Amino acid sequence: MTEPSPSSAFRRAYLDRSAAARAWKAQGGTVVGYLCDNVPIELILAAGCLPFRLSGTPDADLQIVSDRVDALYPPDLTGRPAFAASILSQILSGALDFVDYLIIPHNRHAIQAMYRELIEAADEWPDLKLPELHYMDKAWSPLSDVSGFNRNAVEALRDTLERWTGRAVDDEAIASAIDDVKKTRALVRQISAARVEQPTSVSGTAALWAYAASNCLPPRQFHDAAQAMLDEAVDLPPREGPRLFVGGSPFDHDRLYAIIESLGANVVAEDHCWGARLGDAYALPQGAPLDRLAARFHEAPACSIRFSFEATVSASVERAIAAKVDAAIFYVFAGDSAQSWETPDEVAQLRALGIPVLHLAEQSYDCSPAEDFRQKIAEFLAAFPAHRAMQSS
């Protein structure tokens, strides 16, 4: 019997994202759940807990969300994209019962709303067993400054973690956690770099599994598996086929990538919060560990949303250009109220650069019906050779 490849280890982690957290819990550890990609997980690690990022799942039964949350509010207050609904359904159903505490950041509206929705659902339905919550506030306006509100929010999270764990979260522990997470991000960047090599030998799907694993495995476990994946990639055969960029909504599942890559193309880059962006580095000031975390938290977009619109669009377009893609697919979920406004500009800018783009607006979260998408994407990919021949001539 051969040892499974690292990407298979990441696939296993992807298919059962809670396995590591359940094992951690079984050994007496504390699991702190969080949403989105800008919560300072270094503080969770410094508190001796395992950070576990909640993700959606396209197969979730959403009826419990209607019954336990939507029943509390008028319908104009309960609009949310399906991935957010599927996260809620897992919390309400007890599928995430290994999560001891949950941090909800002040990011997109549907995420913010979960804080109140869960508190009021627990009041209304005493049978619900929900984790204790912490609301991680954030100012996004260009009028806010790094030393103020957002730094206080980071301190407040530290105080909450100290209360939850009954132990002090000191600078030494924070500094050590910063190093661990820095290494995680560096490995994520190396995986992303391997993807954009020409030719690439790392599939977008395998990279997506690795990125997801960086959000649910203990850091050292991720470091070992990521290093092994990078070592293995050196010997993998080059992957043929067009190089694609995926933009639009956050893909916390691999169905779109799987469809694209089953058709012979490679997703070499993307712009969403479950992709290569997880490795983004920010120029942080020297100084006390908490100040460095606060600076990163201040700089990091809230749910991928940053001011200004132009900065967001440029960042996305630059990722596609840097990856030297042949084409792009933008897939926007129905109800994704951020991407529905940003994507048309991103599409227009890439097309202006001569990059063919397939823009799929108001789409299903689960990529169904899969055969329809397969057909659309196949037709889009079929037009490439002609396009590339035209470009070179």
Added chain:
Amino acid sequence: MKPGDQTRLASVDAVRAHQRRWLEETRTAVAEGGREFAICNADDFEEIFTAFDIPVLVVNYWNSIITFSERKGPHFSAVLRDRGYSPGMFAMGLASTLEPAEAPWGGLPRPTMIVGTTRDEAQLRVTELWARAFGCECIPLDFSWTSQYKKIPPNGWWDLHFDRSMEMIDPARHAERVSQMGKLIAHLEHRLDRRFDHDRLRQIMEGVNEQMALWQEAFDLIAAARPLPVSLRDQTAIYQLNWQRGTSINIALARDFLEEVRQLVAAGAGCYPSERFRLYLATSGNDPAFHRYVRERWGGAVVSSRYSGIAPMYARDLSQQAPLDALASRQLFLFDKEPHWEVHEAKRWGAHGVIGMERDPSRPSRYRRVVEAAGLAYLALPRDADDDEVRGLIDKFVETRMLGAT
């Protein structure tokens, strides 16, 4: 005057006429005289612009004119869809600028600035895109009452606005909001090359209090009167007074409204032929499409809605807080769409039942539980429409809960 004879109030028509005239004058002043003009969200920065003597248009108000008054929602939704966007009511103003030929009332002049918001990612992006379409600056402020998730409003919150508003909001957010407003004021002082007059802001805020006291008195009279002297349509229409609130002209219009209400009450005027039963509408919509059916088939009346109770919540005790602090506290929490307040309002209006919108009216809901526990009947409807399904639900409700209960 017998019930049903009373039609539209002259004072309400005067408000609409004033708003149109104001827009015309502003457009001319911007085009010919280089006057400044601004756009902002409902509660975000209006009083500050007014104190700067800059005419300001509120996004929600303009969207409401496009959607409800001019009924151009389908046209402008198509405008947005053609450009790859997903249409929504908040973006109607943006659409009317992208295709100004169809904009109501001749369209908007080019603003100096749009004050946006981060309270919702779509609203942030729409205000940014709108500013781009105009070629003007957009600066968003953080937080607002619709992102009131960090601190859940306490019980009985509707009685706390005037002098206990700090109990309803997060103090850290309040401090940040005051700071951001200060920075935006400084930015405007630099751009406009003139000083901000804090005394003028106090005058505006005192004007808001005066206006809201007139509103409160008028609506207390309307709620207590039998028969109902002012229709739901006019109650909703007069809400326009809340835009450019606190100005001398709006105070005068509010006084005219109160005076007309006094006269109607004294005359025993009624706006609906019959009030066999009275219903309260727990939505933010206008006079609903099914209202005529309720009146003509059953002799009932929808006597008021959520909007009639909101305006007084703008008033603040300025003896306790500096105007900027008071303004920030109001911006961070105005009202909450929750059933306990709606029950309070429904009882104030002498309603026998409450109408709410529910995606699936057959399922249990907190609105139903709270309303019925308070001794009122509850009618859940899936949408504001006058169709067979809605009529069927109304018929069943009236037959089982209203007839004999009144």
